[in-house]
């Protein structure tokens with residue numbers, strides 16, 4: 585009886601540390617979204633599908649974040665389509681502190697290349713989404729050496745959440761050189777590192 589109580593006490597006292605795991609409990613959840621999926625391939629150029637490129641990038645980001653200060657949660661980990669409003673609703677449901685969607689770009693002008701990060705145009709100038717977009721853009725450009733095409737704004741589905749939210753266009757599939765780079769796993773790893781660093785910088789980590 586006494587021994588049982590003692591063991592219970594040990595269990596109770598160590599519980600928070602066991603729950604915390606070996607590197608501490610990630611207190612911050614971020615949701616990272618691979619654009620498109622399933623019946624929606626996104627941009628398709630020379631057989632290369634945007635949905636596949638961005639899924640690979642977010643899976644790399646997820647791996648890179650393991651053991652780090654934030655818990656990365658993905659909206660999809662397979663080739664399936666998720667409703668756009670569902671994606672941001674999911675981010676709110678899991679208690680995320682930010683939402684970052686990852687896309688690859690297309691232009692009818694095949695010379696256009698580089699990185700852009702987008703913010704929904706309903707966001708006010710003091711909305712933290714702008715700082716998130718700037719941090720992600722800066723770190724992506726640093727990680728890849730790709731041209732910086734700036735933070736931009738248009739009507740996006742991220743208006744359906746109040747979370748800080750940005751959409752990274754990590755390169756143009758329509759530019760042959762950039763498409764070749766996006767097909768290189770080492771380059772996609774650098775993109776994933778840049779995205780994650782942008783998240784860390786935005787959160788002050």
Ligand SMILES: [Zn+2]
Nearest residue numbers: 619626687688
């Ligand atoms: Zn897209």
